[in-house]
Every structure is written in C-alpha cells, then in structure tokens.
Amino acid sequence: MKKLFLLSASALTLFSCIDNESADKMEQNDSGKKYSFTERPYGKVEGKEITEYTLTNPSGMQVSIINYGGTVTKLMTKDKKDTPGNVILGYDTLTGYLQKSNPYFNALVGRYGNRIAAGKFTLDGNNYTLAGNNNGNSLHGGNKGYDKVVWTAKKLSDSSLQLNYLSEDGEEGYPGNLSIQAIYTLTGDNGLKIDYTATTDKATPINLTSHCYFNLSAGADSTILNHELQMAADKYTPVNDVLIPTGQIADVKGTPMDFTTAKQIGKEIAQVPGGYDHNWVLNKKDDGLEKVASLHESTSGRMMEVWTTEPGLQFYSGNFLDGTLTNTKDGKKYVKHAALCLETQHFPDSPNQPSFPNTILKPGETYRHTTVYKFSAK
Numbered sequence: 001m002k003k004l005f006l007l008s009a010s011a012l013t014l015f016s017c018i019d020n021e022s023a024d025k026m027e028q029n030d031s032g033k034k035y036s037f038t039e040r041p042y043g044k045v046e047g048k049e050i051t052e053y054t055l056t057n058p059s060g061m062q063v064s065i066i067n068y069g070g071t072v073t074k075l076m077t078k079d080k081k082d083t084p085g086n087v088i089l090g091y092d093t094l095t096g097y098l099q100k101s102n103p104y105f106n107a108l109v110g111r112y113g114n115r116i117a118a119g120k121f122t123l124d125g126n127n128y129t130l131a132g133n134n135n136g137n138s139l140h141g142g143n144k145g146y147d148k149v150v151w152t153a154k155k156l157s158d159s160s161l162q163l164n165y166l167s168e169d170g171e172e173g174y175p176g177n178l179s180i181q182a183i184y185t186l187t188g189d190n191g192l193k194i195d196y197t198a199t200t201d202k203a204t205p206i207n208l209t210s211h212c213y214f215n216l217s218a219g220a221d222s223t224i225l226n227h228e229l230q231m232a233a234d235k236y237t238p239v240n241d242v243l244i245p246t247g248q249i250a251d252v253k254g255t256p257m258d259f260t261t262a263k264q265i266g267k268e269i270a271q272v273p274g275g276y277d278h279n280w281v282l283n284k285k286d287d288g289l290e291k292v293a294s295l296h297e298s299t300s301g302r303m304m305e306v307w308t309t310e311p312g313l314q315f316y317s318g319n320f321l322d323g324t325l326t327n328t329k330d331g332k333k334y335v336k337h338a339a340l341c342l343e344t345q346h347f348p349d350s351p352n353q354p355s356f357p358n359t360i361l362k363p364g365e366t367y368r369h370t371t372v373y374k375f376s377a378k
C-alpha cells in the first residue's frame with residue numbers, strides 16, 4: 001500500500017492506460033518483443049488453397065499449422081541451452097501429408113478419435129454403420145476423417161488461428177450436421193493451446209483430439225524410448241487384440257502401465273504386446289483444465305506438460321512407424337517408436353460402452369474441449 005502513495009503523477013497516468021493497453025500487453029513480453037503471424041501458400045487439395053500459418057511468441061516459440069487437416073507442420077521449442085528445435089515429426093511438403101499411409105501426423109482427428117468397435121453404434125433407436133478402416137473397427141473418423149479435410153482458417157490475432165469445419169449429416173456415416181471450431185493459440189508461457197467447440201442438429205457421438213507426434217530431442221534421438229513420462233492416472237482401459245476396450249477399468253499399480261511417477265518409456269515397453277497404445281483414465285475430479293502428464297527428455301532438457309479438460313489420455317508409443325514414410329523432414333527415417341502421441345480424449349468405443357463417460361452431443365448443447373501442450377527446459 002505504501003508504495004502506491006509514492007507513485008508519481010506520470011506513473012498514475014500510466015496506470016490508467018493499462019486497461020486500454022491490456023490487449024496489446026498480452027501480445028508483448030517485458031522486453032518489448034511481440035508475437036508475429038505470417039502465412040505462405042502450401043499447395044492445393046481438391047482445388048482448395050492450402051496455407052501454412054506461422055505463429056511466433058515473444059520468447060521465440062513457434063508453431064506452423066496448415067488448414068489441411070488442421071495439421072501442425074512445425075513446432076519449435078528451446079532446449080536447456082536455448083537452442084530451438086522442431087519437436088514433432090513431419091514432412092517437407094504437402095505431398096508428404098497427402099500420402100496414403102500418413103498416420104495422422106499432427107492432425108486434428110474426428111468425428112470420433114480412436115476406435116468404435118466393428119464401426120457400429122445405436123443411437124435413439126437407429127443403427128449406424130461407419131467405415132471399418134482398422135481391422136473392421138472404425139478408427140479416427142473413418143476413411144476421410146477431419147485429418148483429411150480442408151478447414152476454413154481465420155486469423156484471430158497474432159497469437160491465435162481459428163479453424164472451422166462443417167461436417168455434414170451422413171458424412172462418414174455419422175448423424176447430424178456438426179459445426180466445429182478449433183482455435184490454436186500460442187500462449188506467452190510457451191503453451192500450444194487448442195480450444196474445440198462444436199454444435200449439432202442431430203444427436204451424434206463426438207470425440208475430437210490432436211494427433212501430434214512428439215520427440216522432444218528434436219531429431220537427435222531416433223526414438224522416444226529414453227523419454228520419461230508421468231501421467232496422473234491410477235487406472236486405464238484394457239483392450240482386446242484389436243485395441244477395443246474390454247469395458248474393464250483396471251488399476252495400473254504393479255503393471256507396466258504405471259506412470260504415476262516418472263518412468264522411462266523403454267523401461268517396461270517389452271512387456272506390453274505391440275507397445276503402448278492405450279487409454280489412461282485420468283485422476284481428474286471434474287471437467288476443469290488440469291495438468292495430466294509430463295514428458296521429459298534429459299539430453300535436451302526439454303519438458304512438455306499436458307493440460308486438458310478431457311477424462312482420458314491415449315498414450316501411443318509410435319508402434320506402427322516402420323521407417324517407410326516418404327517425403328519426411330530432412331529425409332529422416334521414422335522408425336518404430338520415433339515419436340509418441342498423447343491424445344487427450346474421451347474413452348475409445350464409448351458409444352458402445354454404457355459405463356464410460358458420455359460422448360453423445362445433442363442439439364442445443366455445445367461440445368467443449370481444451371488441451372494445452374506446454375513447453376520448458378531444465
């Protein structure tokens with residue numbers, strides 16, 4: 001309080017301006033550095049222009065995003081020596097992202113992220129059939145999910161890009177016109193935030209997520225087996241041999257699924273047939289935004305926290321990568337376990353699992369999901 005009495009007249013004038021300037025301040029750090037937002041043509045898909053948008057925050061963290069699949073094409077974060085590096089897998093050009101075997105690299109996924117058993121569900125007395133694009137099950141929205149469509153992009157500010165997509169009634173077998181908005185924001189504290197909202201005109205299952213493939217060594221280490229992972233999850237959903245949940249909610253304690261304290265991913269992976277590709281049941285008390293996971297790569301010192309409003313987290317250890325993808329960045333071979341995904345989500349196959357949290361969005365309701373991937377180095 002004392003200090004306030006000592007304020008000079010000019011300081012008081014400054015104080016009164018703060019409200020007007022607060023928007024600017026958010027886009028500017030103490031050293032006066034600002035956000036920047038640039039864009040460049042990235043090719044065409046189905047005759048539609050694809051643009052790459054690059055957002056840089058005042059401390060130099062940078063993200064590039066294209067409106068094809070809402071895909072992140074580059075994510076530059078600093079290591080403990082302050083050297084920037086790209087922490088996601090990717091391709092040199094659009095051709096790479098368009099290859100048939102592209103495994104959802106860094107894209108937005110929907111209408112239903114992960115699997116629906118046999119591609120079937122019943123809703124309001126109607127039976128629906130989806131494409132059985134993965135061992136007869138429906139994976140990541142079917143043959144042409146939201147990772148393969150062109151979104152409409154709009155700059156909201158130097159730190160935010162809005163993407164919109166209208167998924168029509170019947171598209172990939174799902175009911176209802178679903179109007180989706182995903183906003184990518186680069187925060188001042190080195191977070192990549194994704195805010196999703198959606199509304200529908202018929203009841204529909206919905207499970208939107210981001211499928212970024214992270215390797216915090218930024219290319220120095222060919223796999224993520226040395227990364228340390230911690231997840232705030234005492235339980236997970238066991239799966240059958242085609243990765244459909246059995247319906248059981250099992251304790252992780254005493255199993256290779258236990259990441260309640262930080263553990264090297266490679267430590268027990270050999271005991272998990274096929275590698276990690278499971279949904280962890282987060283220890284969240286409600287649907288607020290909470291920190292649910294941390295990932296650390298000790299050589300670079302890079303650390304990533306995952307914050308989400310969602311109840312589940314799919315940890316996928318890049319098991320299906322086999323070095324055959326083409327047009328990769330710098331011609332890199334993306335071998336098995338080259339990267340990992342931490343997909344914030346509702347549980348797989350929820351439309352057929354009455355005991356899992358609800359994934360049905362009804363007309364008049366708004367689907368909301370926020371996830372933040374937050375970076376630091378130590």
Ligand code: GLA
Pocket residue numbers: 103104114139243277314316320341343
């Ligand atoms: C998710 C799935 C995996 C795999 C990848 C994409 O993580 O759970 O089984 O399909 O996507 O290859």
